[in-house]
Amino acid sequence: MSPTPTALIAEDEPLLAAALQSELAQAWPELKVLAVVGDGASAVTQALALKPDVLFFDIRMPGISGLDAAAELADQWHSDTKSGPPFPALVFVTAYDQYAVQAFEAQAMDYLLKPIQTARLQKTVSKVQLALANRAQAATKLVACSGSDDPPTDAQLETTLAQLRQLLVAVPGPKAGSSSATAIGPLKVIQASVGNAIRMVPVDDITYFEAADKYVRVLTANQQGQHEYLIRTPLKELLPQLDAQIFWQVHRGTVVRACTIDAVSRDEMGKLWLQLRGRPEKLSVSRLYAHLFKAM
Amino acid sequence: MTDHFLSPLPVHPTSLHRLSWRNLLRHALQNFALNTLIAVVLWAGSSHHNFDVQWVYSQAIGMSIWLIIDGGRFVVDRNSPIGWPRGWRGLALVAFGIVAGCVLGTLVGDVYAQQSSFERIFANGKSAASVFLVTLAMGGIISYHYYVAGKSAYFQAEHAAIQGHAAEAQLKLLQSQLEPHMLFNTLANLRVLINADPVRATQMLDRLINYLRATLSASRATTHSLSAEFDRLRDYLDLMAVRMGPRLHTSLELPDELRDLPVPPLLLQPLVENSIKHGLEPSVTGGEIRVRAYRRAGTLTLEVIDTGVGLGDQPIQETGFGLTQVRERLATAYGAQAALELLANHPVGAMTRITIPVQP
Numbered sequence: 001m002s003p004t005p006t007a008l009i010a011e012d013e014p015l016l017a018a019a020l021q022s023e024l025a026q027a028w029p030e031l032k033v034l035a036v037v038g039d040g041a042s043a044v045t046q047a048l049a050l051k052p053d054v055l056f057f058d059i060r061m062p063g064i065s066g067l068d069a070a071a072e073l074a075d076q077w078h079s080d081t082k083s084g085p086p087f088p089a090l091v092f093v094t095a096y097d098q099y100a101v102q103a104f105e106a107q108a109m110d111y112l113l114k115p116i117q118t119a120r121l122q123k124t125v126s127k128v129q130l131a132l133a134n135r136a137q138a139a140t141k142l143v144a145c146s147g148s149d150d151p152p153t154d155a156q157l158e159t160t161l162a163q164l165r166q167l168l169v170a171v172p173g174p175k176a177g178s179s180s181a182t183a184i185g186p187l188k189v190i191q192a193s194v195g196n197a198i199r200m201v202p203v204d205d206i207t208y209f210e211a212a213d214k215y216v217r218v219l220t221a222n223q224q225g226q227h228e229y230l231i232r233t234p235l236k237e238l239l240p241q242l243d244a245q246i247f248w249q250v251h252r253g254t255v256v257r258a259c260t261i262d263a264v265s266r267d268e269m270g271k272l273w274l275q276l277r278g279r280p281e282k283l284s285v286s287r288l289y290a291h292l293f294k295a296m
Numbered sequence: 297m298t299d300h301f302l303s304p305l306p307v308h309p310t311s312l313h314r315l316s317w318r319n320l321l322r323h324a325l326q327n328f329a330l331n332t333l334i335a336v337v338l339w340a341g342s343s344h345h346n347f348d349v350q351w352v353y354s355q356a357i358g359m360s361i362w363l364i365i366d367g368g369r370f371v372v373d374r375n376s377p378i379g380w381p382r383g384w385r386g387l388a389l390v391a392f393g394i395v396a397g398c399v400l401g402t403l404v405g406d407v408y409a410q411q412s413s414f415e416r417i418f419a420n421g422k423s424a425a426s427v428f429l430v431t432l433a434m435g436g437i438i439s440y441h442y443y444v445a446g447k448s449a450y451f452q453a454e455h456a457a458i459q460g461h462a463a464e465a466q467l468k469l470l471q472s473q474l475e476p477h478m479l480f481n482t483l484a485n486l487r488v489l490i491n492a493d494p495v496r497a498t499q500m501l502d503r504l505i506n507y508l509r510a511t512l513s514a515s516r517a518t519t520h521s522l523s524a525e526f527d528r529l530r531d532y533l534d535l536m537a538v539r540m541g542p543r544l545h546t547s548l549e550l551p552d553e554l555r556d557l558p559v560p561p562l563l564l565q566p567l568v569e570n571s572i573k574h575g576l577e578p579s580v581t582g583g584e585i586r587v588r589a590y591r592r593a594g595t596l597t598l599e600v601i602d603t604g605v606g607l608g609d610q611p612i613q614e615t616g617f618g619l620t621q622v623r624e625r626l627a628t629a630y631g632a633q634a635a636l637e638l639l640a641n642h643p644v645g646a647m648t649r650i651t652i653p654v655q656p
């Protein structure tokens with residue numbers, strides 16, 4: 001833990017961001033707020049640049065949500081330097097998200113409800129202070145007995161990854177909540193428009209899906225060769241309609257047919273890459289889903 | 297008549313059959329009792345038969361008529377919602393049932409009595425005609441009774457279904473308008489302002505009070521003036537402006553001569569909420585919401601225009617609750633004369649346009 005604890009606030013409503021900052025000044029005077037950002041993408045870039053000790057992430061933000069931003073951040077966290085500062089303590093902030101709050105409770109994740117009440121904030125601050133202190137202690141111990149060449153494993157990051165994995169499954173997006181796509185059962189065909197026609201692409205032919213800006217790329221391979229289609233249905237809506245045993249999410253924007261994975265390799269940065277059968281591309285595995293690939 | 301006709305909802309086939317059999321048994325017992333009664337009356341009146349013979353004739357004729365008519369309903373007009381063949385087919389079925397039932401029942405009775413009624417009919421036409429008239433009258437009355445009962449049961453069930461539907465829609469409307477996320481975020485802003493800027497806090501609280509009052513009572517009034525509609529939009533947009541800060545710009549354009557035109561209350565509210573929720577909130581830079589009203593000849597046009605993320609990156613959600621609800625309210629108030637369109641706005645964003653008829 002750095003001498004002065006530091007924080008980043010991501011909250012899209014300016015009054016609420018300012019209020020959280022001033023409430024924190026009361027509840028935790030030593031804490032230095034390094035930056036206040038108003039959207040998910042900025043939260044990721046600023047957190048990577050400033051490497052604060054604590055993150056306060058609003059859940060509903062423009063662009064990418066607070067949950068997705070945290071997942072993205074966990075994936076990119078010091079992939080450049082092997083032994084940087086540990087992953088920040090994460091506190092989610094929400095006004096009302098039924099599923100999120102249930103999931104936070106289940107995962108013992110720190111969260112604050114808006115309007116933020118002073119007593120509750122004080123409690124959360126104490127918890128975070130304790131977590132930071134424990135971590136500092138563990139780090140000293142690690143340095144003291146570091147005889148091996150292994151890089152110190154970031155226990156904080158591993159815990160957060162496990163929590164985020166559960167949260168991302170449990171919390172539907174603001175739009176997905178009302179749709180009942182999950183009740184339909186596994187998809188058999190994907191309808192992709194090609195020019196004026198609609199191509200019916202059998203799901204059995206699909207090797208992987210990849211989110212690309214406003215579209216999802218659908219990549220297929222069969223005896224007739226390889227094809228690529230574009231569909232408009234977001235990956236988040238598609239995912240519940242795919243058989244989770246057959247299609248694995250390996251990245252925020254990539255879902256791959258597990259049995260087409262030929263080999264998994266680790267590069268010098270520690271990142272996992274998938275080699276596929278029938279397609280030339282190599283797919284990167286996000287740290288969030290690296291636990292899927294362990295030798296039996 | 298049979299319960300499965302009463303419900304406009306699809307009924308599971310097995311439950312349909314069970315219901316039919318139960319009703320069939322009920323009708324059979326009623327019919328049996330009635331036939332016995334007729335036998336007693338005829339026998340006591342002027343009978344040259346013993347009671348058992350009279351009773352067998354009554355049962356045979358009554359049951360035959362009933363079976364032909366009750367069974368015939370399914371053959372003649374199976375899908376009739378009132379459980380009875382519609383129009384002339386119902387009358388024809390009753391007439392046919394009575395004549396055929398008379399003949400069939402008499403033949404069965406003859407077997408029991410070991411005689412031939414038809415020989416006697418040719419011998420004494422007058423007595424045969426009176427028997428037939430009694431049967432015709434009784435058959436007509438009974439059929440009419442079932443017809444009326446079935447029809448009223450159908451209308452009762454339909455009425456109940458409509459009421460249930462309306463209550464459900466009302467609840468969904470309230471839930472969508474008092475969206476907890478919006479409410480708690482607004483309260484959070486209010487909590488901040490109370491200390492930081494009490495004057496603005498009071499203004500915001502007044503807006504919230506207006507908004508809540510309008511939302512909670514909107515369902516009761518059938519129309520209010522267009523200026524009242526715009527005032528409510530202003531309340532909501534002012535609340536949102538405090539929350540979103542510089543990310544939200546609004547403009548409301550209502551020409552003076554249109555201020556008093558009547559519109560269904562909070563008709564535009566779901567459209568403005570959609571613009572915020574799907575257009576501006578997802579946008580990092582935010583944008584503008586413009587609401588305007590203008591009139592050409594006999595049409596009033598209301599437009600909600602935003603410069604948000606637009607419809608391009610997702611399939612147009614024509615089926616969203618907000619749009620569906622507005623569409624239904626327009627249909628209720630104006631029938632086919634009103635229209636709702638969801639369009640792309642240029643260069644960015646989305647636009648919803650309502651056109652409703654007005655008196656010239």
